[in-house]
Amino acid sequence: MPDRKVLGILASGRGSNLQSIMDAILADRLQAKIGVVISDKPEANALRRVIGMDIPAVCIERRKFASKQDFEQALAAELKLHRVDLVVLAGFMRLLGSEFLSRFAGRVMNIHPSLLPSFPGLEAQQQAIDYGVRVSGCTVHFVDQGVDSGPIILQEAVPVLPEDTAGILAERILAVEHVLYPRAIQLFCQGQLKLAGRRVLLEERGSHL
Ligand code: GRF
Numbered sequence: 001m002p003d004r005k006v007l008g009i010l011a012s013g014r015g016s017n018l019q020s021i022m023d024a025i026l027a028d029r030l031q032a033k034i035g036v037v038i039s040d041k042p043e044a045n046a047l048r049r050v051i052g053m054d055i056p057a058v059c060i061e062r063r064k065f066a067s068k069q070d071f072e073q074a075l076a077a078e079l080k081l082h083r084v085d086l087v088v089l090a091g092f093m094r095l096l097g098s099e100f101l102s103r104f105a106g107r108v109m110n111i112h113p114s115l116l117p118s119f120p121g122l123e124a125q126q127q128a129i130d131y132g133v134r135v136s137g138c139t140v141h142f143v144d145q146g147v148d149s150g151p152i153i154l155q156e157a158v159p160v161l162p163e164d165t166a167g168i169l170a171e172r173i174l175a176v177e178h179v180l181y182p183r184a185i186q187l188f189c190q191g192q193l194k195l196a197g198r199r200v201l202l203e204e205r206g207s208h209l
Pocket of ligand 1: 111
């Protein structure tokens, strides 16, 4: 598979978004190749999901490095080793620093379980319930130095129902995440995303997404 963009997936936990990306590749809805999966947690279920898949899986633990900078240098070196074009954060529970982000400028994506800019940070689903919104959703965005503040690529709304707990809402949003993230990655891989300041344009049509 020449010409395919190479993804480096960073995941700290369950890995259901990683799974949806692997499934989309297998179904040929996403024409990309996973070059490496990296976790900062040795016990992460995400690492287990790639066993037997012929995908390199690596654990890089923060505690093994003297500084955040050294840790991120190790991450960057691993991504470079596998010639990664796009860094895909899939439940990666760490904020990346400016040096890392400038090395991969415009090439780091994240998915967040709310309609940004509402409810950034941790426990987005609980934040949505506590606020009392009727609609939440998920957002795929490029990563900048802020918390869930980078340019928005795709968003989709999900209803918040009166009886929802954070867990029930999370499940409903997650089902949408699993469709939206592979779709956004495919747009990147097809060269269709263009940054214009804070806005992400679909290059083919030149229209605002
Ligand atoms: C997802 O809800 C995602 O939006 C957020 O972290 C969670 C990761 O879930 N960034 P998983 O590890 O992909 O199952």
